[in-house]
Amino acid sequence: AQSVTQLDSHVSVSEGTPVLLRCNYSSSYSPSLFWYVQHPNKGLQLLLKYTSAATLVKGINGFEAEFKKSETSFHLTKPSAHMSDAAEYFCVVSVRRSNYQLIWGAGTKLIIKP
C-alpha cells in the first residue's frame, strides 16, 4: 500500500530565508512523486515531479526536491522564500499498478513573514 506523510501542517519562514517542507512516503513499488501547490482560492498547480530519473528534481519558481530512497523522503526546498510562495503545498505519490491514482499528503501551509 502507498501512503504519504507531510510532517508539518504549517511552516513559517521569513522572506529571503530558506524553505524546507518535509515529506515521507511509503510504497511497495517504485513510486512517482510529485509536489503540487495551491494558492488561496486557486487550483492545483504541478511544481515538480520525480519519475525515477535524476534524484534531484528542479521545479518551477526556484523549488527543488530530492528523492532519497534510503530515507523514503521527498523534501521540498527553496533557497530564498518570496512573499508569493505563501500557499498550501501537497506531496503526492502515484504508482502505475494503481492505475496512476494519486495518494495525497495532508498538505503543508507555508506562511511567509515580511
Added chain:
Amino acid sequence: DAGVIQSPRHEVTEMGQEVTLRCKPISGHDYLFWYRQTMMRGLELLIYFNNNVPIDDSGMPEDRFSAKMPNASFSTLKIQPSEPRDSAVYFCASSLLGTQYFGPGTRLLVL
C-alpha cells in the same frame, strides 16, 4: 495547449436543482479524474476514467452524483438533486503516464 478546461467556474443554485459540471481534458490524455475539495475533508477523489471508461467510482458520495465521459474530449459530473452539503470546489484533472494536470475548478454553492 489550453490545459484542462472546466465550466462553469462558479455556480450558485438552490437546493433540489440539478447541477452539471463540465470538463475538457488535455488532448491526448487517457485518464480523467473528478475531485471535490472542502475545508472539512480536503481533496477527495470522486471517480476516474481510463479511455472514457469509468474505472472506479467508489468515491462518489451517493446516487445523486453521476459522471459520464461520452468521448475523449468531454466529461460531465452531475448532481441531482443538489443539497447544501454538496457545496465545494470540484476539480477535474487529466493525465498521461501518471502526471495529473488540474483544471481551475468549479466553485459550487448550493443554497
